[in-house]
Amino acid sequence: MITLVKGFHDILPDDALKWSFITESARSCLRKYGFREIITPIMEKTDLFVRGIGQVTDIVEKEMYTFQDIGGESLSLRPEATAGILRSVIEHSLLRKEPILRFFTIGPMFRRERPSKGRFRQFFQLNAEVLGDDDPFTDSETISCACSILESIGAIDLVVEINSVGCKNCRSIYRDELRNFLKRHYNNLCQDCQRRMETNPLRCLDCKSPTCNEVMESAPVITDYLDKSCQDHFSDVRKGLDILDINYRLQPKMVRGLDYYTRTAFEIIDLELGHSKAVGGGGRYDSLISELGGPDISGIGFAIGLERLIMSLRDSDEKFSRSIDLYVAPLGDETRQTCHKLVKQLRDAGFSVETKNTLSSLKSHMKQADRAGAQKTIMMGSEELARGAVTIRDMVTKDQSQVSLNDIIIFLRGDGD
RNA sequence: GAGAGUGUAGCUCAGUCGGCAGAGCACAGGGUUGUGGCCCCUGAGGUCGUGGGUUCGAGCCCCAUCGCUCUCCCCA
Structure with missing residues (x-):
């Protein structure tokens, strides 16, 4: 791996x-x-x-x-x-x-x-x-x-x-003062600070070594040199x-x-x-x-x-939970072509849509719809196909409606926002 | 760079005295021939980090090695 x-x-x-x-x-x-x-x-x-x-x-x-x-x-x-x-x-x-x-x-x-x-x-x-x-x-x-x-x-x-x-000006005056101060305490400084004293004395101020810290207590502060x-x-x-x-x-x-x-x-x-x-x-x-x-x-x-x-940020916040508008569940091999097309039409109409192309049981489709956070699930079996309709289930209220294939988008828009 | 801890299922972790590799969650199927979350049943899923050693036998003991996490440090 x-x-x-x-x-x-x-x-x-x-x-x-x-x-x-x-x-x-x-x-x-x-x-x-x-x-x-x-x-x-x-x-x-x-x-x-x-x-x-x-x-x-x-x-x-x-x-x-x-x-x-x-x-x-x-x-x-x-x-x-x-x-x-x-x-x-x-x-x-x-x-x-x-x-x-x-x-x-x-x-x-x-x-x-x-x-x-x-x-x-x-x-x-x-x-x-x-x-x-x-x-x-x-x-x-x-x-x-x-x-x-x-x-x-x-x-x-x-x-x-x-x-x-x-x-630049006041800092260079301060830097010299600080360096003089550090020289007087050279032996109490950590190795890093002994080196930094020459190259970049200001960095010594926030050195976390305890001994340096003690030394720095009495160091001159920049605000007095502005x-x-x-x-x-x-x-x-x-x-x-x-x-x-x-x-x-x-x-x-x-x-x-x-x-x-x-x-x-x-x-x-x-x-x-x-x-x-x-x-x-x-x-x-x-x-x-x-x-x-x-x-x-x-x-x-x-x-x-x-x-x-x-x-x-908390995981439990609803803002961060997975969610889509629709899940389309084709039931039985003969409905797959119609659903394949329907999914595209719904997406073109602006909905976020998930489906599972692999033939599977309604139970398995429902689980997937639930997992995906679908607001509604659109089901189509052989009965619906014969009538040119679908069953639309509201996943929160569990209400189900029979809707003709031609009216799906109108139904969804009228119902939603 | 210094110190400590930890590596076992996808995830979180048990694993007693060295004696058949475990649970929960997640996943799949079923209970329910077309209905999710809750419940029940079943299933699948393992190079126990890696290499060596001791032993009749090692997840467990010993040696080595690698990874990861945390602290110090530094920063955002």
């Missing part, structure tokens, strides 16, 4: 119902916020991610699916969506057609991490980006959009953790969140896994799901667009992982 690739997973039909519920809820929510869908390839040139995400991030260092194409070019499966969207926007000069863009995409991302509950190597993300608008209210509006999406699929107890990681404009921006974002009644708390030590974030950074945590696990996160990026060759404008975006949301 050939099995799944480790860390990859199938979405089987029962879960696929939840999947479409989530993506459809999200789409309708995103449309309300003015986002339009964009679909970019799952593979890009490796350099896009190296330049976009940052060379020394964990993702680029050891988690990308990177390989050499036959032509010798290095390609990678996308570990996140933003870089690809920006590449596309820049490549097609979309920002010349309109100054502000709101795009979203839903699709698979790939990271070669260790799989665990709700964490996979191929995972689906919903990703939304606002480009060309750095007003603080755009930040709070975007965060509010992310919360709305989660609420539309049933999340009740959300809290937004928010921080400002500053612009310049005037970053401070103002951050405080206006918070004002926006207050206006929109969004439940948030400040998290001065939060940093993101990707290097490109500046100023606003946030994670959304579903307290209901427990484990203080983030169901989404994102932030603002001031220079990413220009670094990728686009105009010097700012953007903000967020990502929501879908697997955990699917897990949080």
Whole structure:
């Protein structure tokens, strides 16, 4: 038997119902916020991610699916969506057609991490980006959009953790301060942090090693090093969140896994799901667009992982039960041709229809109709065939009617919606 | 990468002291010659993860190996 690739997973039909519920809820929510869908390839040139995400991030260092194409070019499966969207926007000069863009995409991302509950190597993300608008209210509006999406699929107890990681200037001042601090505590740091101290000191802040944690208690925090404009921006974002009644708390030590974030950074945590696990996160990026060759404008975006949301939905919910309009049960060999045709006519008329072509007993047809969640079952045996009629059974009320072949569609439409 | 757990029917899992391979659910047929869900009966379904060893005899004991799950970690 050939099995799944480790860390990859199938979405089987029962879960696929939840999947479409989530993506459809999200789409309708995103449309309300003015986002339009964009679909970019799952593979890009490796350099896009190296330049976009940052060379020394964990993702680029050891988690990308990177390989050499036959032509010798290095390609990678996308570990996140933003870089690809920006590449596309820049490549097609979309920002010349309109100054502000709101795009979203839903699709698979790939990271070669260790799989665990709700964490996979191929995972689906919903990703939304606002480009060309750095007003603080755009930040709070975007965060509010992310919360709305989660609420539309049933999340009740959300809290937004928010921080400002500053612009390039204040961050470089802070980074030096932090590095000085880390040097003084070098011996108490874990190996990773000793290395990260030079390459990417901010990552030390959310190191989970207990000793590092202790050290970090007294570390300087970024919010004390923000310049005037970053401070103002951050405080206006918070004002926006207050206006929109969004439940948030400040998290001065939060940093993101990707290097490109500046100023606003946030994670959304579903307290209901427990484990203080983030169901989404994102932030603002001031220079990413220009670094990728686009105009010097700012953007903000967020990502929501879908697997955990699917897990949080209940199987028993009626929304996720199998259902079709009609089941057609031909009884006896002589009715099969007429039924074969009838099924096609019903489908052409817009009904979802199942049947079983193999000759079988009525009992077996009924079981199949029940399993398929048919609203009505249409039966035809030799008697009905002779009269040019069918028997239609309502599977809920058990009422049965004799209906002439010519009147079936009228009967079904008059009876239903 | 570190730690722990677990592999037996399609699924969830029992399997006592080493002695014929089991249950529930699901599936198929019947009870009901043309009526689903509930009930009853019957049936089909197994390389006990894999390879070796001990033994008259191994699902069970020993060794090796592989897979999966969870935790740490990292994130979304």
